[in-house]
Amino acid sequence: xxxxxxxxxxxxxxxxxxxxxxxxxxxxxxxxxxxxxxxxxxxxxxxxxxxxxxxxxxxxxxxxxxxxxxxxxxxxxxxxxxxxxxxxxxxxxxxxxxxxxxxxxxxxxxxxxxxxxxxxxxxxxxxxxxxxxxxxxxxxxxxxxxxxxxxxxxxxxxxxxxxxxxxxxxxxxxxxxxxxxxxxxxxxxxxxxxxxxxxxxxxxxxxxxxxxxxxxxxxxxxxxxxxxxxxxxxxxxxxxxxxxxxxxxxxxxxxxxxxxxxxxxxxxxxx
Amino acid sequence: xxxxxxxxxxxxxxxxxxxxxxxxxxxxxxxxxxxxxxxxxxxxxxxxxxxxxxxxxxxxxxxxxxxxxxxxxxxxxxxxxxxxxxxxxxxxxxxxxxxxxxxxxxxxxxxxxxxxxxxxxxxxxxxxxxxxxxxxxxxxxxxxxxxxxxxxxxxxxxxxxxxxxxxxxxxxxxxxxxxxxxxxxxxxxxxxxxxxxxxxxxxxxxxxxxxxxxxxxxxxxxxxxxxxxxxxxxxxxxxxxxxxxxxxxxxxxxxxxxxxxxxxxx
Ligand SMILES: Nc1ncnc2c1ncn2[C@@H]1O[C@H](COP(=O)(O)OP(=O)(O)OP(=O)(O)O)[C@@H](O)[C@H]1O
Ligand SMILES: [Mg+2]
Numbered sequence: 001x002x003x004x005x006x007x008x009x010x011x012x013x014x015x016x017x018x019x020x021x022x023x024x025x026x027x028x029x030x031x032x033x034x035x036x037x038x039x040x041x042x043x044x045x046x047x048x049x050x051x052x053x054x055x056x057x058x059x060x061x062x063x064x065x066x067x068x069x070x071x072x073x074x075x076x077x078x079x080x081x082x083x084x085x086x087x088x089x090x091x092x093x094x095x096x097x098x099x100x101x102x103x104x105x106x107x108x109x110x111x112x113x114x115x116x117x118x119x120x121x122x123x124x125x126x127x128x129x130x131x132x133x134x135x136x137x138x139x140x141x142x143x144x145x146x147x148x149x150x151x152x153x154x155x156x157x158x159x160x161x162x163x164x165x166x167x168x169x170x171x172x173x174x175x176x177x178x179x180x181x182x183x184x185x186x187x188x189x190x191x192x193x194x195x196x197x198x199x200x201x202x203x204x205x206x207x208x209x210x211x212x213x214x215x216x217x218x219x220x221x222x223x224x225x226x227x228x229x230x231x232x233x234x235x236x237x238x239x240x241x242x243x244x245x246x247x248x249x250x251x252x253x254x255x256x257x258x259x260x261x262x263x264x265x266x267x268x269x270x271x
Numbered sequence: 272x273x274x275x276x277x278x279x280x281x282x283x284x285x286x287x288x289x290x291x292x293x294x295x296x297x298x299x300x301x302x303x304x305x306x307x308x309x310x311x312x313x314x315x316x317x318x319x320x321x322x323x324x325x326x327x328x329x330x331x332x333x334x335x336x337x338x339x340x341x342x343x344x345x346x347x348x349x350x351x352x353x354x355x356x357x358x359x360x361x362x363x364x365x366x367x368x369x370x371x372x373x374x375x376x377x378x379x380x381x382x383x384x385x386x387x388x389x390x391x392x393x394x395x396x397x398x399x400x401x402x403x404x405x406x407x408x409x410x411x412x413x414x415x416x417x418x419x420x421x422x423x424x425x426x427x428x429x430x431x432x433x434x435x436x437x438x439x440x441x442x443x444x445x446x447x448x449x450x451x452x453x454x455x456x457x458x459x460x461x462x463x464x465x466x467x468x469x470x471x472x473x474x475x476x477x478x479x480x481x482x483x484x485x486x487x488x489x490x491x492x493x494x495x496x497x498x499x500x501x502x503x504x505x506x507x508x509x510x511x512x513x514x515x516x517x518x519x520x521x522x523x524x525x526x527x528x529x530x531x532x533x534x535x536x537x
Contacts, residue, residue: 083450110450
C-alpha cells in the first residue's frame with residue numbers, strides 16, 4: 001500500500017459538550033508500524049484509540065483509514081470498516097459463557113450474514129483458521145472451554161485471536177496488559193508483537209508501562225492533557241521527556257498526615 | 272503534631288444528643304402508634320392464639336382426603352397456570368427488556384413507554400388484576416392466566432432490562448468493534464451472557480407464580496383456590512385442610528425442583 005494507513009487531521013473530542021479529552025490531534029501512521037501511546041491517567045489515550053474505530057464519536061476532525069473517512073461512515077459502511085480494525089481490550093471483553101472457539105469466530109461477525117453467526121454455520125475453513133490462530137498462542141487444547149474459566153493471560157490471548165480472525169489491517173489495543181501479572185504481560189506482548197510482524201499488520205497500543213513501550217514500540221507517542229507532546233523512537237524517549245509527559249513536579253513536599261501515637265482503651269491517641 | 276500531652280477524646284460517632292433522642296422517640300412512636308390507631312390491644316392478640324389453635328384442632332382435624340380425586344384436575348390447572356404464565360411472560364419480557372435497555376434501544380420515547388407500562392402493571396397486585404379481569408371477562412381460567420402474565424411481565428421486564436444494561440456496558444462493545452450488526456450483537460453476545468440471570472429471574476418468578484396461581488381461584492379466576500374457598504364457606508373444614516396440605520406439598524415440591532434446576536444450569 002502507498003501512503004499512510006491512517007491519517008488523522010485536527011481530531012478533537014469533547015465529552016458532554018464541555019470536558020475536552022482531545023485537542024486538535026494531527027497524526028499519520030504508516031503500514032507495519034508498532035505504535036505505543038503513553039501518558040498519564042486521563043490524558044486521552046483511550047479516547048484517541050476509541051475514536052479510530054468510532055466507539056467514541058469525535059467532536060471534530062477527520063480520520064482517513066485505508067483511504068476512507070471512518071468518522072463520516074455509518075451503518076453498514078461503518079461496520080465494514082470496523083471489520084478491518086481489530087481491537088483488544090484491557091478487560092478482554094470476551095463473551096464469558098461462550099467457548100473459546102466461538103469467541104474467536106466472533107471476529108468474523110462483521111463479514112458473515114447473520115444466519116451464519118446465529119446458527120453457528122461457520123465454514124470449515126473459518127473453523128480451521130480459528131484453530132490455527134489459537135495454536136499460535138498455545139491455546140489449541142482449550143477450544144471448548146468457556147471463556148470465563150480461563151486465566152487473564154489466556155483470555156487476552158483469545159482476545160488477540162479474535163482480533164486476528166477479522167483479518168484486519170490495523171490492530172488497536174487499549175491497555176492490553178494492565179490487568180495482568182508481569183509474566184503473563186510479557187507472554188501477551190510477545191505474541192502481539194510476533195503476530196503483527198508475521199502478518200505485516202499495523203498496531204496501536206496504549207500502555208502505562210514506559211519500559212514495556214520502549215521494548216516493543218517502533219514508535220512512541222506521548223499524550224498529555226489531550227495533546228501530543230512527544231512523537232519519536234524508543235531511543236529518543238529520554239528521562240527528561242518521560243518526566244515532561246507524566247508532568248512530574250520537581251519534588252513536591254509530602255503531605256504528612258497525623259498518625260496515632262498509640263491506642264489507649266480503644267481510642268486513638270495523638271501525641 | 273500535638274505535643275502538649277493532652278489526650279483528646281475521640282467519639283465513636285458524630286450524632287448529637289438531640290438527634291439521638293429524636294431517633295429514639297421516632298422508633299417508640301413507630302412501635303406504639305399503630306396499636307393505638309387501630310384500637311387493638313397487643314395482649315389480646317396473644318390471648319387469641321389458644322382459641323385459634325383449639326378451633327383449628329376441633330374443626331380441621333383430621334384432614335379429609337376422600338375427595339382427592341376431584342382436586343387433581345385443579346392441581347394440574349394451578350401448576351400449568353404458573354408454567355404457562357411464566358414462560359409467556361419470560362419471552363415477552365425479554366423483548367420488552369431489550370426495548371427498555373438504554374444500551375440496546377436508542378429511541379428514548381420507546382424506552383419511556385416500556386418503562387411506564389412495566390411499572391404500571393408491576394405495581395398492581397396480581398389479585399387486583401384478577402378481580403379486575405374477572406369483572407371484564409367473567410369467571411374463567413383465561414382470566415387467571417392473563418392476570419399472572421401481566422403481573423410477571425412487569426416484574427421480569429425491569430429485571431431483564433437492568434441485567435441487559437449491565438452486560439451491554441462492557442462486553443458487547445467488543446462485538447461492535449468487530450463490525451457486528453445490532454442483531455449479531457444481541458444473538459452472539461447478549462444472549463449467552465444473559466442466560467444465567469434469565470434462568471434465575473425466571474425461576475424466581477415461577478416460584479412466585481405458583482403461590483399466586485393458588486389464590487387466584489378465590490376471586491373466581493380458576494385453579495385450586497376456588498375449592499379451598501368453597502369448602503370453608505360450606506364449613507367443610509376437614510376437606511379444606513386436605514386441600515391446603517396438598518397445596519403446601521405442591522409449593523414445596525416446586526421449590527425443590529427449582530433449586531435443582533438452578534444448580535444444574537448455573
Ligand atoms: N464517557 C466519558 N464521559 C465523560 N468524560 C469522559 C468519558 N471518558 C473519558 N472521559 C474523560 O476524558 C478524559 C480522557 O479520558 P481517557 O479515558 O481517554 O484517558 P486515558 O488516557 O485513557 O486514561 P487512563 O490511563 O486512566 O485509562 C478524562 O478526563 C476522562 O475523565
Ligand atoms: Mg484509558
